Amino acid sequence: MARVRIENLKKYFGEVKALDGITLDIEDGEFLVLLGPSGCGKTTLLRSVSGLESVTSGKIFFNDKDVTNLQPKDRNISMVFQSYAVWPHMKVRDNIGYPMKIKGHSKEEIERRVNWAANMLNISELLDRYPSQLSGGQRQRVAVARAIVLNPAVLLMDEPLSNLDALLRVKMRSELKKLQEELGVTTIYVTHDQVEAMTMGDRIAVMNRGKLQQVGTASEIYHKPVNMFVAGFIGSPQMNFLRAKTVSDGTKAILKGHGVDIPISSDPGLEEVVVGIRPEHIGLGKGEVSFEATVFFIEKLMSSTIIHSTLEDGKEIVSMIPGDHEFKNGEKVTMSFSTEKIHLFDPKTERRIEI
Amino acid sequence: MLKKLFFWIAVILIAMWFLTPIVMIFLAAFTPAEDYYNPHKIIPSHLTFEHLYKLLFLLDGWKSIIISVEVALIAIGLSFLIGLPAGYAMARYKFKGKRAINLTILLTRSIPLIVVAVPLIVIYMKVGLSDTVLGVALAHTAMILPFVVLITSSIFSGISVEYEEAGMVFGLTHFQSFVKITLPLALPGLAASAIYSFIMSWNEVFVASILTLTNRTLPAHILNTAMASPDYFKFAAGVMMAVPAMIFIFFTRKYLISMWGISLK
C-alpha cells in the first residue's frame, strides 16, 4: 500500500517531449486510470513509475520515499503488461510463484500464495499447464495472478484488456475492479478506451501530448471538462462543437452560430465562443433551444438512435435519441437542448469558460 | 491422372538427384581395392572398413579430425563469447552508429576469408602462431563472428523484450533477467547456430590450408594429400568429413530450417 507522488516529471527522447512536466498525487488504495490517445505519454508515465524507463528530470515518491533512481526490482511494484509477458518456458504455477522465488520465500509459503492468487483469478485448474496451452484470456489472468501474489506497493497495468475480445473485455473489467477493491492496492491503469476508464477508475487522468489535461472523477470529467480536448475525448458519440458569436445588450446575451440562437444568463466576455453540446443531451421536438436539421445518416442501436444531420449552413450535428426511431435521409427534424447542458469554450485557448 | 504421374516422377528425380552422390561416395569409401579397380564390378561383393581404418590410423586421419574438432570448438566458443553480447546490443538498443555497425558487419561477412589468409599467415609467422590449432581457430572465429552477431541479433529480436522487463519488475536485475529468462528461450536457436557454425569451421579448407603445414584440419589434409593417395582413401576421407556434419544437420534440421525463415506448418 502506498501513496504515489509524481513531481514535475519530464521525459525527453532526444528532441521529443514524451512527458512534459507531470505532477500527480495518487492516494493509497486508489484506482487511477491514465487515459488518452496513442502517443499521449500515458504508457511512458507508467513505465517511468515502474522504473523501466528512466526520467530526464522530476521525482517519484512512494510514501515519501524517493524511488526515482531505483531499479524496478527495488520499488516493490508489480506490473501487468499489454502482451501479458507470461514466461513461455515455465508452467503457470511457476510463473505466478516466480516473484516470490526470486525474493527467497519458502516453498510452502510460495505454494500457499500461488494457490490463493490462482483462486482469486479462477485459474486453479490451469496451474500445471504451459502458457502455450492457454487462451489469451487465461494468460491474462495468469499475468494478473503473478502481479498480486506478493502484495505490491503499487500495481501497474498497461492496457491489459486491449487484446481481449469484446465480451471477455467487459467481463474482465468488472473482475479486475472488484479484485482491486478487495485487495486495496494502489493501482495505476493505462488505457485508451474511455469506457474502461469511466467504469473502472476512482479518478481519471486524461493526458495529451505529454501533459495532464485533467484529473478527476468520471463525473467531474464528463460534466465539467476543462478544455475542448477532454470534452471531445470523453463521451461517445463525440460532443458537438458549434462556433458562435456573442450578441449582448448589457444584461442578457445570445450566442448565435450556424443559425441557432442560444440565450445565456451572463456575458461570457468574448466575441466568439465555442459551444459544446453532447449528442445525448439533444432531444426530439421543441425545447429551450430549438433548431431544424436535415438528416443524412442514421445509426440504429435499437436502445437508442444516433442521428447525423446538418444545420441550415451545412454544419454537421450529431444527436442521440433514446429508443428506436425511423428517419429518412433528407427529412427535416426539429430537435432541441437545454442551456443547462451546454459547455462554453474559448476558441483560442480551448479552455472552459464558466458562466 | 497424368499429373500425378509427373508429380511422382518429379519427386523421385529430385530425391535421386540429391541422394545419388552421397550414396556413391559412401559406396566408394567402403569398396575394397580389388573391386574398385575391377572395371566390371560396380557393386562391391562386400563392404570393407579398411580404407577408413588406414586413413584414420596410418595416414594421420585421426590427428586431423581431432585438430578440426579443436579448431571448431575454440572458434565457436570464442565467437559466441564475443559475438553474443554484440548481437544482444543490436537487438535491444537503438543508438547512434547502429546502422554503420550493422553495415560493417554485413560487409565483413562478405569479405572472402581468402583475402585475409595471406597476410594473416605472414603475421602469424612473426608471432609464432603459424601451423597452430589456435592460429586456425582465431581465423575461423573471424569468419564465424559476423554470422554469430547477425543471427543472435535476429534470435533476440524474436524474443519479446517484455519477458525481460517482467523479470526486471518482479525482482531481477537486467543481467539476471537476460540469463534466467531470455537465454533459456533463445537456447534452441543458439544451439542451431552453434551447430551451423561448427559445420562452417569443419568444412573450411582454404584458410586452414594456408595457415598450417603439419597440424592440418581434415579438409586441409585431404586437399594436400589428394594428389598422392589412391582414390579410395580420398573417398574415405570425404565420408569422414561428411558424416559428422550430416549427423548434426539431421538432429537439428527443424531448428535450422526455422533459422532460415522457413515454416513447416
Add this chain to the structure above:
Amino acid sequence: MTPFLQLRRGVIDLKGKSAAIWFLLLPTIIYLSVFIGYPLFKTFVMAMSGEERPFDTFYRMFHDQTFWNALKNTLFLTAVIVPIQLVLAIALALFINKKFRGYTFLLYLIIIPLALSDITAALMSYTMFSPMGYVNKILINLGAINKPIYFFGYMFKTREFWIVVLTEIWRATPLVFVIILAGLQSINKEYLEAADIFGFSRSQKLFKVVLPLLKPSIMSALLMRTLFAFQIFGVVWMLAGRDIPVLAGETYYQYTFLNDEKMAAAYSMIIAVITLIISYFYLTTLRSKHLEEGVR
C-alpha cells in the same frame, strides 16, 4: 489523431548508460578490426609494394596470361552457374511449397548439401566421373562404351569445366533454395487469393504475382551467390587442379607453391575488390527489401 510519439517497443531504455552498450559491442569491433580489418589493409599494402616500384606486382600480374585466364574462368563459371542455380532453386521452392504429403522428407534431402564442404562435393563427383568411376563402370557394363570416358585431365578441360559446373550446382543450389523458399513463404497469401478472385491463370499467377513479390529474395540470393561464386576454390582445385585456373586457386598456388606472398596478395585483392563492388549492390538492394510490402 496522429500519434504524437512513436513508442519504441522492443527497445530497452538506456538509463544513461550508453557506455554499457559499447562494452557489449567493443570486443566484436576490436576482433574484426584486428583479424579482418588489419589483414585486409596488409593485403593491400603487400599487393601494392614491389621490388623496384609500387604496383610492380600488379604489373607482373596483368602481364601474366594466367591471370587473365583465371579472371575469365572465374567470371565464366559464375555467369554459367549462378543463373542455373537460381532457376533450379525457384523451381524447387515452388514445388516444395505446395506442401504435399511427405514434403518434409524431400526438404531434408535438399538441405543435406549444406552440411558438406566443397571438397566433399568434389570427391563425390570424382567417384562418379573418374575413369574408375560409377558412370564409366555402368556404361562399360551396359556395353555402351569400350573404354572409359575421361572427364578429367588437361586434355579434357572442357569436360572438366562442365563437371565443375555440375558439382557446384549440386552443392550450392540448396543455399539459394533456402533463401527463396523463405521468401516464398513470407508472401502474403492475400495477394494470391486476390489473383484467384480476379481469374488469373496458373502461369499468370506465377509470373505476375509470385515472381515480382519474390524479387527481394531473388536479388538477395543472386547477389550473395555471385559473391561466393567468385571465391570458388575447392571444387575446381580438386577436380581440375590448375587446368582451369581461378582467382582463388591462383592465390593459393602463388603462395603455397611459388612462395610469392605479394602475388598471392595481389590476386586476393582482385577478389576483394570484386567482392566489395558486389556487396555494395547487395546492401543497397537489400534495403529495398524492407520497403516491399507483402514480404516479411
